[in-house]
Amino acid sequence: MSTPRHRSFAAFTVLALSLCLPAFAADRLVNMTPNSRSGETNQDAEPTIAVDPNDFKRMAGAAFTWDNLTGGPMVTAAAPIFVSTDRGLTWALANVVPSKIGAGFPTGDITLSFSSTPSGASGHKTSWLYGGTLSSATAGRPMTVLRSQDPFSSTLMTTLDTRTGNVDQPHTSAKTSAASQDKLYVGFNNGYGCGAPSGRTSTIDVSQDAAAAAPTLTLDVIEARNTACQDGFAQVAAAHSDGTVYAAFLHDWSSSPRLVVVRDDKWGTGATPFAALTDPSDSVAGRYVTTALTLASGFMGQNRLGASNVSIAVDPGNSDRVYVAWGDSNGANSETIHVRRSVNRGVDWSSDLMTVTGAMNPQVAIDDIGIVGVLYQSVSGGKWETRLARSNNMDATTFATPGTLLAKQSATTPTATYSPYIGDYASLVAAGSNFVGMFCASNYPDKANFMSGVTFQREVDWAAHKLYSDAAHTKVVAPSIDPYFFEINTSICNKTPFFCNICKLKPYLCYPIFDPLWFLKCPMCGIDILVKLEDDSYRQVTVYDSLGKKAGTLKRLSEPVVEKGVSYNYKISLQPKEGLGYVLKAELAAGKKLPGNFTPPVMVKQVER
Amino acid sequence: MKNIWRPRGPVSRRLLIAAAAVSALLASGRAPGQDDDAAALTERSAIVVRAKVVKANASNEPMVAASPGTAVIRITKMYAGSEIAGDQTGKTATVILSRPGSLKAGQEATFFGNPRFMGKTLTIADEGEIASRDAASRAAPSIERHVQARRDKPVVERLASATLVFRGVVETVRPLAAADAATGESKPYPTRPSEHDPDWQVATVKVVKPLRGEAGPVVTVVFPASRDIVWFNVPKLRQGQDSIFITHALSPEEAARHRASGLVAFMDKQPAHVIIEPSDVLPPGDEARVRGLLSAPKEVK
Numbered sequence: 001m002s003t004p005r006h007r008s009f010a011a012f013t014v015l016a017l018s019l020c021l022p023a024f025a026a027d028r029l030v031n032m033t034p035n036s037r038s039g040e041t042n043q044d045a046e047p048t049i050a051v052d053p054n055d056f057k058r059m060a061g062a063a064f065t066w067d068n069l070t071g072g073p074m075v076t077a078a079a080p081i082f083v084s085t086d087r088g089l090t091w092a093l094a095n096v097v098p099s100k101i102g103a104g105f106p107t108g109d110i111t112l113s114f115s116s117t118p119s120g121a122s123g124h125k126t127s128w129l130y131g132g133t134l135s136s137a138t139a140g141r142p143m144t145v146l147r148s149q150d151p152f153s154s155t156l157m158t159t160l161d162t163r164t165g166n167v168d169q170p171h172t173s174a175k176t177s178a179a180s181q182d183k184l185y186v187g188f189n190n191g192y193g194c195g196a197p198s199g200r201t202s203t204i205d206v207s208q209d210a211a212a213a214a215p216t217l218t219l220d221v222i223e224a225r226n227t228a229c230q231d232g233f234a235q236v237a238a239a240h241s242d243g244t245v246y247a248a249f250l251h252d253w254s255s256s257p258r259l260v261v262v263r264d265d266k267w268g269t270g271a272t273p274f275a276a277l278t279d280p281s282d283s284v285a286g287r288y289v290t291t292a293l294t295l296a297s298g299f300m301g302q303n304r305l306g307a308s309n310v311s312i313a314v315d316p317g318n319s320d321r322v323y324v325a326w327g328d329s330n331g332a333n334s335e336t337i338h339v340r341r342s343v344n345r346g347v348d349w350s351s352d353l354m355t356v357t358g359a360m361n362p363q364v365a366i367d368d369i370g371i372v373g374v375l376y377q378s379v380s381g382g383k384w385e386t387r388l389a390r391s392n393n394m395d396a397t398t399f400a401t402p403g404t405l406l407a408k409q410s411a412t413t414p415t416a417t418y419s420p421y422i423g424d425y426a427s428l429v430a431a432g433s434n435f436v437g438m439f440c441a442s443n444y445p446d447k448a449n450f451m452s453g454v455t456f457q458r459e460v461d462w463a464a465h466k467l468y469s470d471a472a473h474t475k476v477v478a479p480s481i482d483p484y485f486f487e488i489n490t491s492i493c494n495k496t497p498f499f500c501n502i503c504k505l506k507p508y509l510c511y512p513i514f515d516p517l518w519f520l521k522c523p524m525c526g527i528d529i530l531v532k533l534e535d536d537s538y539r540q541v542t543v544y545d546s547l548g549k550k551a552g553t554l555k556r557l558s559e560p561v562v563e564k565g566v567s568y569n570y571k572i573s574l575q576p577k578e579g580l581g582y583v584l585k586a587e588l589a590a591g592k593k594l595p596g597n598f599t600p601p602v603m604v605k606q607v608e609r
Numbered sequence: 610m611k612n613i614w615r616p617r618g619p620v621s622r623r624l625l626i627a628a629a630a631v632s633a634l635l636a637s638g639r640a641p642g643q644d645d646d647a648a649a650l651t652e653r654s655a656i657v658v659r660a661k662v663v664k665a666n667a668s669n670e671p672m673v674a675a676s677p678g679t680a681v682i683r684i685t686k687m688y689a690g691s692e693i694a695g696d697q698t699g700k701t702a703t704v705i706l707s708r709p710g711s712l713k714a715g716q717e718a719t720f721f722g723n724p725r726f727m728g729k730t731l732t733i734a735d736e737g738e739i740a741s742r743d744a745a746s747r748a749a750p751s752i753e754r755h756v757q758a759r760r761d762k763p764v765v766e767r768l769a770s771a772t773l774v775f776r777g778v779v780e781t782v783r784p785l786a787a788a789d790a791a792t793g794e795s796k797p798y799p800t801r802p803s804e805h806d807p808d809w810q811v812a813t814v815k816v817v818k819p820l821r822g823e824a825g826p827v828v829t830v831v832f833p834a835s836r837d838i839v840w841f842n843v844p845k846l847r848q849g850q851d852s853i854f855i856t857h858a859l860s861p862e863e864a865a866r867h868r869a870s871g872l873v874a875f876m877d878k879q880p881a882h883v884i885i886e887p888s889d890v891l892p893p894g895d896e897a898r899v900r901g902l903l904s905a906p907k908e909v910k
Contacts, residue, residue: 035729039695045838064838067655067724068692073763073842073887075692076655076723085672092672092728102763104842104887124672134839140862141839152672154725154734166866168805192803193869233804307804418841424804457729469695 029406031443031456032061032082032091032483038458039469042071043416043481046109046423047438052127053116053176056431057087060129060151061438062110063423063483067095071417074099077137079106083151085124088436088485090457094154097146098137108134108141109424115174115182117211121150128211131157132170132186143167143188145205145217161205161217163188166195168233169308169424174210175239178565183267184210187235187247190219199227202235202249206268222247222262222274224285228255232295234308234425240319242564243267246346247274248312248324250293251286259289259310259326261346277346289340289349293328296335300360301379301411302421305335309425313364313372316430317602318515320345321396323372325362337362337376341397343517354389354399363428365435368599369512371490372396373435374403375428383449384411384422386439388488394495394514394546394581406486408449409442414479422481432596433508435488443467443482451486458482492583498548499583509588509598514546514581518606525606526575529554530561530568531584532601537594539587543572546581554584566601573607647748650721650737651755656690658682658697658733659745660704662716669703670732673725678709682720688749689756693724694731703732712740719745719752763888764855765902771855772882773828774821774903776896777814779850785809785831785871805840807833809872811881812846814854818896821903829881830856831872844890853891853899856882 033040044063052058061082068075077100080093097107110133119128131146138144142164146157168189175183183206190196190203202223207215223231232250239245243266251260262285263277264270275285296305309327323341330336339354339362356362359378366372372391377384389403428437445460445467459468459477467477491507493500495514503510518527531554533541541554554570561568574582586598651657660682668675682704684697691697704720712718718740726732739745768774809831816824833840844852863885864873875881884890891899 034727036694036727036731069695070692071842072692078723080724080727083672090671090728092670092726093724094672094726095724101759102766102886102888104840105838108839123674139860140866154672154732164862166803166869168803195866195869304804416836419804419835419837 027451027453027489028088028487029451029454030088030091030485031454031458032485033443033458034092035457035459037069037093038467039475039477040069040458041478041480042066042069043418043421044483045420045440045481046425047427047440047483048111049427049429049436049438049485050112050114050129051429051431051436052114054118054127055125057085058126058152059084059088059436060112060114061483061485062097062112062131063440064106065093065483066106074101074103074106074136077101078156079136081112081151082483085152088487091485094151096148096151096154096157097131097133098135098156098159100137103136105136107136109169111170111172113172113174115211116176117180117182119149119211121153123150123153126150126152128174128182130172130174130184130210132172132188134167134170138162140164143170143205145184145186147210160207160210160215163190163205163219165190166192168192171234171236173237173239175241177243177267178241181208182210183208183239185237185239185245185247185268187237187249189231189233189235192230192233194229196230199229199252200225200231201227202231204235204237204247204268204274206273208267208269220268220273222249222286223251224275225251227252230254232257232308232310234310236310236312238312238314238322239267240314240316242319244314244319244345245274246312246314246322248310250295250310250326253295257293257295258291259293259324260286261289261312261322261324262286263346287346289324296327296329296360298333300333300335300358301384302416303360304419304424305333305360307420307424309335309337309360309362311362311364313366315366315370316368317370317599321366322346323364323366325364325374327360327362330357334358335360339364339374343515350397353397354401356402361423361426363426363437365428365430367430367433367435367490368597369433369490369492369495370396370514371433371494373428373430373488373490374399375426375437375439377422377426377439379411382411383408384441386426386441388435388437388486390435390490390494392494394512394579395516404451404488406439406451407441407484409444413444414442414481431487433490435490437486438483440481440483442479444479495581496546498546499544502544502548502583503585508594509586511584511598511600511602512581513584513602513604515604518576518604519578522606522608523578526573526609528605528607529572529574529582530603530605531570532566532568533570535569537589537592539589541570541587542585543574544583544585546583551582563603566603568601568603575609647739647752648755648758651689651752652759653736654689654721655693655723656733657688657719657721657752657756658684658690659686659688659717659719660684660702662712662714662718663701665712665714669701669730670726670728673703673705673732676709678706680704680706680712688752689759694727697731700730702730705732705734707735707737712738716740717742719748761898761902763886764891764899767855767886767888768899768902770857772822772858773824773854773856774899775816775824775828776818776820776851776853776893777816777828779846779848780813780815780827782810782812782846782848785811785875805837806835807840807867807870808835809870810834810846811875820853820899828854828856829879830854830884831875831881832884842887843885844887846890851893853893853895854884855889855891856884857889859883
C-alpha cells in the first residue's frame, strides 16, 4: 500500500515522465458533427478517414454529408468533408468536393488519402490530399479522382480524372516514394452490370506522380480472369514504401465469388502491372485467398449487405506481411467477417486469424510497430456494436477479441432514410503506433453506449439524453446517424508482456521484430538484424528477446550494408528459436528527441552458421 | 451606391441563372435591371445575411487566420442560408471578405457568400457585400425574389431539357420487370443487381393539364424506386398522386449505363419518359411557379 508521500512521489514521477514523452494522443471518441450544425438530422453514412503522415494532427474525413441540415437536394455546389488540425479533438466541415445545386446526393461513394509530400500550400502546412468519388456534379455520377493542395483552406478540390459508365466504389490509397513521387491508386469497379469485356471489372486508376501539375492517370485492369458478369464492388489497394503494391477484390462477384489478391513490386509500373502474384491452380495473375464464397445479402440492422466489405493492409515495416479482411454470408440477413494474412508476399495464406459472426464492415490496418487492428461493426441484441480488435502476440496472429467497444447504439432507430444505413464500409488507418478510424452510428446521447470519454461537438444534454439545435437547449433535435472519429493507442505491450516490462517507461523507444519464417525456413540458421541509425541520435540500442532476456547491443559496422538504396550501419547477429522475437530498445543521446516512435529502417538476413 | 462586387462565373451559367432571376422579376411585374447587382450576387450565394461587423481583421474559425480579409460579424437578418446551419440570427460568423479591408467594426452590410467552414461557428466566403445602408435598403425587397430564383435553378435546368411538362395524376405503378413480362421480354438481369440498381418502376400518369409538349391523355413514366443514396431523393410515385411532372428522355450515356437493366429495351418498345432528378416531380401547388419559369427562358433567349 502506498503512503501519501509515496503517492505524491509517484504523481511527480508520472508528471515528469509525461513531460518527457512525445505528445501522443490518448484514446478518444468524438462525434464529428460540428456545433454549428447542431440542428442536423441527416443520415451521415459510409465514412472515410485520412491522416497526414507528416503531422498526425492534420486529418480529413468524409461521409455522405449534405450541405443542408435535412438531407434534401444540395443548396450549394460543394459538398463538405470533415477536417481537423488538432488530431481529431475538434472537427469542422470544409466545403471542398465538387457537387451541384439541386443534386439529390452531395457526393456518391467517397474515400480520401494523404500522401506525405508537402503540398506547398500557402495557407496551411499540409501534404497533398487525394480522393476518389462518385461525383454528383456531373450527370451519370462518374468516378472522379480529386486532389486538394490545402483541404484546410476549404478550396474546391481539383478533378484529376473522370471515368464514366457503370463505375462504383472508388477506394483511394496514396503513398509517396523515395523519389518523392506521389503514387496514387484509386481502385474501383469499372463496368458493373456486365458492362466490361469478359466481366473483368476490377480496375485501378493509377498515377505514378499524382502531385505533378498535370498528372497522368492510367487504368490498370487487375482482374486477369473472365467472370460471368462482374467482380465485387470494392477493389482496395495497399502500397508499401518499397514499391510493393497489393490489391484485393472479390473475383466473379455475381457467380462464383472468391477473394483474390494481386501484387506489383514496382509501384504498378511496367507492361503488365499487378501480375507478380499468380495462383498455382491456373498460373494466372491473382492469388486466390479463399475458395468459392457465398456472399451476404439482405439487410442487417437496417444496413444492406453484400455491397463491399474487402480490406487489405501491408505492414509498413515489412512488405512481405499483408493482411486481408472480408465478409461473407452468415445465413439470411447476416454476415461473417474473416481476417487472414500472408508472410510471404501473398504467395501463401493463413486460415482465419479472426472470425466474427453477425458482423460487417471489416477494416484492417497495421501500425508502425507491426500491431494489426481490425475495426468491425456487428449487430447484437438489436444494437450496432462498433469495435476495434488489436493483435496481442509477437506474430500478430491472435487478437484480443471482441475488442475495444467504441459504440453500442440501436440498430432499429432512427429509421433508415436511404441505403446504406451506416455504410458499405467503415474506415481505419494507422497513425504511428496508434489506430485512427471513423465509423457511423446513431447519435442518441447516452454515455453508457459509448467508450468512456466520448465527446459531442453538437449541442447535447447527456442527462436528459437529448440533442438540441441551439445553445440554450430549447429546440430538440431527433437522433440521426452521425460520423464518429476515434483514436486508440497501441504500444509494445500489445506484443508481449515481457516487452511491456522492458519498455514500460518509454514504450515509444522500443521497436519489435519478428518473422515466423526465420525459424520455419531454416531452423539452424542465424539472423543478422541490420539497422540504419542516425549516429548522433542514440546513446545505445539494446536488443532483448521476447522472453525478456538481453541478447546484446547493436554494433556499428565498419562499412555500411546498402540494400535497395538504404544504408544500414548497425548490426546484431542472433540465433532465433521457434516463436522467439526481439525488441530494439533505444536510448537517446543527451538532448535528442524523436518526432514520433522509434521505427528505424530494419532489414533481417538469414545467415547459415 | 457603394457596391463591392465583381462578376464571376462562366457566361453560360450566368445566362441560365439570369433567366431564372428574370423569370422571378417578370412574375412579380418588375422590370429587369433594377437590382442587377443584388441579383447577380444572390445568384452565386447560398447565404445572404444582414449583419454588423463586430471585429475587423478577426476570425472565429481556427483554420482561417485573422487578416484584413476577414471579419467577425453578428447576423441580424437571414435572407438565405438557414438550410445550411439553421437560423443564425443573433449569432456571430466569420466572413472572408470579397475585398480585404473594405469593412470596419460597427459597420452594417449585407453579405452574399457561400459556406467555407462549418465548425463551432459558420465561416462565409463572400461573393460580395453591399455596405451602403441606402443601397441595401433598396436591394432588400428584391433579394428575397432572387433567393427564390436561386432555388428555382435546378427546376429551370430540368425544364430546359424536358420532353414533357404537365400536371397529372398517377393511375398505376408496377415494377419494370413486370412491365417487361407483359411485353414478353425476358427478365433483364442475368445476375443479382448492383447496390446502385435504380429498381425501375413504370407508372401510367393521366394528364390533367399539359404545360409544355404534346402529351397524350396518358403518359408512361419510368422512375427509380430504389432507396439507394444515389436515388432516394428522386421522387417516388404512388397511385393517386397529383403532381407536376417534368419528364425526360434518356441521354445516350444514360441509355448505355442502364441498358442491362432492361430500361432501354422497354423504352424502345413503347413511348415512355423518365424522371431521374429530385426536381422532376413537384407538388401541384407549384403549377404557377412552373408556368412562370417555362415562359421566362424563351423570352431571354
